[in-house]
Amino acid sequence: MAALHGACAMAADTTHSVTPPDAATIEQQWTAANRPYDGARQAILSQALKTAWQGPMQPDWQRLTGYTTPEWYRDAKFGIFIHWGVYSVAAYKGEWYPRHAYERTGEYADYYQHQIATYGPMPQVGYKDLIPRFKAEHFDPNAWAALFREAGARYVVPVAEHHDGFAMYNSRLSDWTAVKMGPHRDVIGELAKAVRAQGMKLGLSSHRAEHDWFYEYGRTFNSDVNDPRYAALYGPAHPSVSNKGEDGQEVDWTFVSDAYLNDWLARSSEIVQDYHPDLMYFDWWVGQPRFRQALAEFAAFYYNQAAARGQGVVLNYKLNDMRPGTGTMNIERGQAADIRPQPWQTETSISPDSWGYAEGDTYKSPDEIVQLLADVVSKNGNLLLNIGPKADGTIPSEAQGILHAIGQWMHANGEAIYSTRPWQRFGEGPTQVVAGTMQDTKTKPYTADDFRFTTKDNHLYAIEMAWPASGHAQIHSITPSMKVSAVTLLATGKTLAFEQRADGLHLTLPAQPAGVHVYAYRIDMPTNPSHTTEEGNAAKQ
Template sequence: MSKGALHRLAMTSTWMLVAVSLAATAGAPDAGTIEQQWRQANSKYDGARQAVLKQVDAQAWSGPFQPDWSSLAEYKTPDWYRDAKFGIFIHWGVYSVVAYKGEWYPRHMYEREGQYANYYQHQIATYGPMPQVGYKDLIPKFKAEHFDPAAWAKLFREAGARYVVPVAEHHDGFAMYDSKLSDWTAVKMGPKRDVIGQIATAVRAEGMKLGLSSHRAEHDWFFEYGRRFDSDVNDPRYAALYGPAHPLQGAKGEDGKEVDWTFVSDAYLDDWLARSAEIVQDYHPDLMYFDWWIGQTRFSGALARFASFYYNQAAARGQGAVLNYKLDSMRMGSGTLNIERGQAADIRPQPWQTETSVSQDSWGYAEGDTYKNPDEIVHLLADVVSKNGNLLLNIGPKGDGSIPDEAKNMLQAVGQWLHANGEAIYGTRPWRQFGEGPTKVAAGTMQDSKTAPYTAQDFRFTSKDGRLYAIELGWPDDRQAVIHAIGADMKVRRVTLLATGAEIPFQQQADGLHLRLPTSPKGLHAYAYRIELL
């Protein structure tokens, strides 16, 4: 055993002793009891789970990929995804009924102290005291009485989306699909509808690709604060919903980096893998998305098994599959990187994606939330596409299934821009440089509100079929624009403003391509030019 392995074992053993001590001090079940209660609650599905896992392993070894990272690094992102450029993300679940500060309400409602104590106070003031009332008691209030999947899909298509990614299960552990491995589903409770199945049918009927998102990995610790006092999280009758709820712990490894030492059992890894595979088997998504915690070391083997299974079963159907991951959760090239609420500094050699929400703060619907404006979204789209990426734009429907007007208006505005300028977006590839201009992008995760507003001197470039596209992110007051990247060595034949179809007079000079612009078209957010070369 290596020194590093010994170190990890020692740290894990130390953590287990600390976890038991903390749990005992708080009056909650110890770590062993927690795990035992959760496994007992899920034991009714042991046979079905093992059957799914058997199918996973059979498929994982039967096809172009094997469940190891060297094999998975041979993956190539399919062209449909590279051409699509724009998708819609949907965070919708029981938490949408509460509509209080977003989708992390289920966790924070059990925090009685600290910066999130207002969630707990809101919960008991609105719904009643604990342990009598908990998250489980919000499920009957989630009726989705105005949920119209066909109307949703039509809106998304009109917004210019080419794929749609609803959350199949968030950290709260409530499945929005017809799971055969859980009683806590939208089919058996709440709406009593296969929400994911109905969205899938509607999305595909509109000609869009279907993606599905699973955040179940984080469920291992999501309800941990309910362990610290007398709450329904500690009631064995609800262990299948609240999960193991192990304490979330952190420590620094030998390299000085933060390492997550939270306990993850083999049983939980099997459950995660089976539940993830079940989604693939039943709905055949073109894209699967995982949140960041699959990067925790204990998930590595199960994640490789899933990726090989997913890619191989898709290949058997002739389906180009996409697997989104965050940070360094997967080996470079084995999937498609997703940067949460962030951008890239330059053209990335492999296709990637950024995700952001129409609202400033939350992913799920929250009353009183503030929303971005269409300029921000269109500019983000142009920047991301110019750097070989896609934009996944999130909305949070209300608990009744209606889409907030602010989100609907945003989607319609983006759709109008794409209808006029989509030629410069869809099916394009990066040019020799992504753009030019004075505005510097704040690159990296969680940076989407830190980039200064763009100017009329900021351009983003794309290319397709021998044509160059320049997207101007503002309109100059003097109606004079210069694209410095297009020098005298490039012979321009024609420049067309896509939104109007008007030819734009131009001159090529030593410092670039000079454009003489007409009166500014209204409400376009950004201005795309088709530049044809000799």
């Protein structure tokens, strides 16, 4: 029925191009829409800024280099990311749907065609009209948390607010929230309780910085983005402007007002004040120059309020958004080439194409994900693996199957992952990862000659990325001078016959164990195997 209505709507669509309002008009509309929250915003900001200046940290990037990543995070190694929101209703190519639904021409024009064909013509219908369809009627936070724990996760990071501006938590600064619309539930509050009941740490993600320009394409024609009644949802929707500087690097010149920076700081601080997350994650645009001071103020507030409660917290950032040593770096859909001296994180999705749920989506194999985990952990990192639930609150069966498979592997082999630290070198073998952001599908398949190493107590762990058809494994990095006393295949718990030769450690293997095709060996030595220092004296592969 919706498709028939949409087909008629396409024929009747009479949108036309308009001249976007200037920055002053945009700010006036946005400020007026947010005026009802001025009192609450000022109260939150006042408390946050007071805390930022009263504690071991201060909003100064030099002082913030005193930050230390907590041990719980270094031990956890594996977390679950959750992209879930109104965009899950459309289920069309992922979480950037609300932006692309307003692009009438160009690479993403199919999103606009899908929007009007499925939901109706603009300006009468827009992204806001998907909110009543976001019912989350089957959302069971306890079942989600149990699944994540079974998968081997030690922390969970749901998105509290994505670029679309719809808060999944109980905000005092907006009516456009999951508590007041759509599900009429405090999604974040319920998940927080369930996650912590399972003994996992709670992280929260805010992508609100990007909301400043996210709906900009809706300004270019007669759409509901230009209706002042919806300014509190659609935000400033300023045109994004960037160009390359003299050094060839991209420079962002998008307008950001003082009022928006205050609102961003207040909303970020509100999340911390109300939910006390063990981890906060920001997307890349907080590195825009206009955010730098507000970001320092948030970091000092976050660290100081946590210190007052004796809570060790993590603040994830991307690229060069924060000064090194002031937080924990996160590489989006990418890896490091070698052992990094400071703890870090890679985030990637269970899908190679999307973060939010998309109909007809594709999925990575459990093998790929466990191989990624082993590589990242060997280099002093954590893996944050994303899933995208459906609008009704169910997790796709494909994603559940992958999580179950990872959990089975972690149950047998987690000893080689949890609470480990890097060795003298991260690994050996012919396969080189493609390092950097947005590279996670470009690494060639691993072979049985590829190993990744971790250490814990008197054990060295060698993780073989594939099973050797010969029934024999050889680890070149373990020389005869390293006196090995025993080798155990963690998948079976059985000790293996081995021989130390001049060209390395030779293992005689049993029949191939079933399950994920990545294999961890515990290698016992009389003394603690040498490992990298905190300063990162890492050997090259």
